[in-house]
Amino acid sequence: MYAIVDIETTGGYAARNRICEIAIIIHDGEKVVKEYQSLINPERHIPPQLSAIHGINDQMVAEAPKFYEEAKTIHELLEGNIFVAHSVNFDYSFVKAAFQDLGYELKLKKLCTVRLSRKIFPGLKSYSLGNICENRGIKINDRHRAFGDAIATAELFTQLVQHDQDDHIQKSLKKNAAVVNIPENLERSVFEALPESPGVYYFLNQKSQIIYVGKAKNIKKRVSNHFGGSKLEVAKQAFQSQIHHVDYYLTGNELIALLHESHEIRKNWPRYNRAQKNNSPGYSIYLYEDRQGYKRLQLGRKQTGMQSLMRFPNHASGFSFLNEISKNLKICPKFAGIQSSPGACFDYSLSLCEGACAGEESVSQHNEKIQAFIEHCKAEKSDYILIGDGRNINESAFVLVEEGFYKGFGFYTEEDTIENWEEFSNYLIQYPDHPEIYKILSSEHATKNYKKIKKDVFLKRKESA
Template sequence: MYAIVDIETTGGYAARNRICEIAIILHDGEKVVKEYQSLINPEKHIPPQLSAIHGINDQMVEEAPKFYEEAKTIHELLEGNIFVAHSVNFDYSFVKAAFQDLGYDLKLKKLCTVRLSRKIFPGLKSYSLGNICENRGIKINDRHRAFGDAIATAELFTQLVQHDEDEVIGKSLKKNASIANVPENLDRQVYEKLPETAGVYYFLNAKNQIIYVGKAKNIKKRVSSHFGGSKSEVAKQAFQSQIYHVDYYLTGNELVALLHESHEIRKNWPKYNRAQKNNNPGYSIHLYEDRQGYKRLQLGRKQAGMQSLMRFPNHASGFSFLNEVSKKLKICPKFAGIQSSPGACFDYSLNLCEGACAGKESIAKHNEKIEAFIDYCKAEKSDYLLMGEGRTHDEKAFIMVEEGFYRGFGFYNQEESIEQWEDFRNYLIQYPDHPEIYKILSSEHATKNYRKVKKEAFLKRKESV
């Protein structure tokens, strides 16, 4: 038996809202066999904007039974039957929440007439109840009231059964719970065909716009995790209702997926991505020369036109590097940009500074230290590749960094000959550099399974061969 359900509510999600009307139509697969409807006192205010839609106000439900008073009747109609609704997750979440308030955990098989209609009646521009009923010649009496919509859904269900030549309904009931929870606007076949390998996935809305980007070791498993759990949270409910398609990009390994995800989030600015949605330019150690000829260092935001010696994702990491190296090279902390004072630095009074800030250290000697600092930065910015698994058994993936700048990533077949460093460029997919990328590449956790190949070592090995 199929229990076709429609409800009207005080709001759009079950966590903080209640049912104010419910209708249940029992259907044996061929015809309607029983009808039930009732207003429900939600024991809370019905907002005017909701009343404007379904026409139910506080006065109408004041004398209506509370849910617990109708719970036994509703339970008898639902228990052992298949819960059917148009956008089933919405109705089911409210009914389940109402029973949970009474200490009962409702567990029923579900069918969604939106999803079934997409399979059995393909090609419609919209699968809203109003549109599909108009298309199928079904008249809806008392639209947006529970009984009127439930009766229309029951007639739609009758037609779905009659036209189900591919046994879509039976197959849907056999699907496991995780697949059954796929959002109603998403074609189930799209989900079923998702790869179980590493990559980046995209959720798209009805206008084919990207609304979320994610990365995964296993795309299908990670995508399914977005659809599990309770549907009662307003954010999750709104999010899932906008998912109409899932696209993906295979990367072969998680590190490349991390890098590509970061780029795609900044490029597309998806509505539901929070992390990495910033244009933070990061911090750099800049080099400049004062009027006396002393070369100085300054840690600050990355700026066009200033010579950048080293880049950092945040101020703390930049300051730590600058402080450590300048002390090692005995560079005046004032001229290193660590201290600021009108006269000599604080370290000079402690005999820890050789006096560039007090005019006691020659320009030539001080500038030699700065050149040593520059050389130290160059050594830190050596050209290298990070080598990892590709998208197939015969493929390798690589990430290229040159002069401290991320150049991109690429894939090549292991049978192909890589003789020169420049050969990698034939397979390189170039991407813009960004502080977030530097943060990923400097993470030991993110890069632990990848082999680092420095350019110098690569060239020496080739020369020896």
């Protein structure tokens, strides 16, 4: 659990100043589960220049509890949790000093939302709470008061957890990482036997049902992150209590792990997997013919039963492709599905369209351009394989794509002689295609360590050998 803290003070450093307001928001890694706030009598004067910032003056805190009167409640909220704040060292130093005055040494793991934001949301000019909340669409009610700022920080932290694809939260906690706490129903020997290799891992319940599927470059390390609570995909304790066994499948590299994870999630629909649990069909470019015989293009969501010329993981990539290629081929924007108007397209009024939309370009001339577009799509969908590292030093992994569709992956060794393209099928583990797979294979990051070989290049090499 995380204790998100914000304080208001009588000055800028803890040695000579005191807390005059504190708010603590308990966060389980997904959402806020408890809130606390209180004015605190600092037992000293609040300078006017500080009152001008946070609005708290001597009169407001005169009847407020002193820190020692709230210390037990505050300690119960903080104990065992990770101390989170925006510029965490400032808030932590004041709270720690307040407990030291009572003879207690506060020792908590810390996370700074400023530092995390720089890593997870890079490129902002300022990482002040006000600026980053504005950038992330987070509304701050009662700015510069402890509770208002703490609630905003909690919403920011929720977004940080959701977007922490590179485990920056875990890395920040690594220095103070404790021994891995194995769930009560899982034997430590099972955890200790996990490989430190790329692959897919499975959490199984008491009935040996898969309740979660994940992928990792290092299976053991990633599984330990779940138990350490660095990124809580679910309520930690409820999730861990159901884990009775951990199984795994070695893939040799991260790309195969991504592909296999996607398939396993869709095959098993584990209870605690939220990512990829959607049926977004992606987008495709379709071809149809109007009443005058003009062939037209249209970008839309992929529909079962309709043959597409080209498919895309999202609308933006599909539109970019359609716009670029249709312009190069001088296809009327209206007939390419780029523009819509009752009459001629806008480009025609600028003399940039050859007039299919105005009946000036013949059906045959226009349809020749559409045929060129179709041929371009066919070339883009050429058969290819991606070759990368296998599960051991003597093995290679490959991913097979034919006519733009994912066929599966496989492994072969140095002793396996592949003389022709069809022989890859002897080592192929077939898997169904899906738009999510297309997104993975379209990602430069996911495929960066793979060598792409097109079928025609492969065949030419074999002919010349």
